[in-house]
Amino acid sequence: MAQDSEALYNLIYIAEGSICLAIDGEELTLNPGSFALWDSARPMTFITGAGLRQITLAVPQRELLLALPRAGEFVGRRFAATSGLSRLFVDHLISLDARFGELPRGNAGHVLHASVELLASTLSAQAEPCAGRSGKIVLQGVMAYIGRHLDDPELDTRRVASDCGITERHLHRLFERADTTAAAWIRRQRLDRCRRDLRAAETAHLSITQIAYRWGFGDSSSFSKIFKREFASSPKDYRAAGGFSSQARRASSGWAT
Known part of the structure; x- marks a missing residue:
């Protein structure tokens, strides 16, 4: 979905196992059913647990910022795909991972654009008081x-x-x-x-x-x-x-x- 030289927002969803991300010195542990966004332009290290199975969606920053100008506020936060839009998005992501290769070339771009819009809506719906503020x-x-x-x-x-x-x-x-x-x-x-x-x-x-x-x-x-x-x-x-x-x-x- 992106050119190699592009700055990316990478969304990582954990299906099995666990992973610990260190973003800007802050540690974030993801367990099954949770996901997070990280910025390819910022330093990030990770430690994987046993039996890790993950799905990663790489989105050009320019694309997500068009749909969600404050996308950077959500970097390094953990989200649980338990209900509502977050569950719908993860169901879509799992289906995308399994079936994307079957899509006709002419439809792939439209599906990816819809995925970005759904991701933007999912992040916007997260209303915790801690997002990206002083x-x-x-x-x-x-x-x-x-x-x-x-x-x-x-x-x-x-x-x-x-x-x-x-x-x-x-x-x-x-x-x-x-x-x-x-x-x-x-x-x-x-x-x-x-x-x-x-x-x-x-x-x-x-x-x-x-x-x-x-x-x-x-x-x-x-x-x-x-x-x-x-x-x-x-x-x-x-x-x-x-x-x-x-x-x-x-x-x-x-x-x-």
Whole structure:
């Protein structure tokens, strides 16, 4: 699809096995069902895992940039072909890989052009907050993502990085600039939500354990220890100091009159 001297965007899809790409010093691991875009004009190294089977689509940069002027923003990001346009594109890519040689010469160019348009639409549909922006804006997007998922006990730095389309290394660098770590930020946001709920009238009917679970803590014992270490008060004492005794909580739940 391209002349040898042309600058290319190479899309790599992993059907089996795995591969680790290093683009501009950032590592990106691709597993089955995921794909990424890389720029032939930028340094890239890779380490392949056992049993690797991949499909690569080489697209002239000028062609993709005509269809998607901000195509460069998507270089070095991992995408999962699980549903929607990304799944449709990968199904098309697999079919293209298997059947392209059967096409009449006159139809090949039209099919490749349609493939570029579908790729552009697929990338445009990726709406993670981390795409191709300054470090400050990327960090804001990551923090917003964390805030929306604090109730998920499975939320960790690997999940945040994957869903935001960046590497864990990049994630840690972003939070270093904010003088904290990603894990510490997640923990502090959860604690702040719990602290708020312990003194909020609308959550007075919830037990301390329920509040801890509500914000992603796995058990009340570890939550109490972390809370006391952070705020120099146990959750029970902190709630009582706010005026919500057990009698008041029963009343708010309709247990007492």
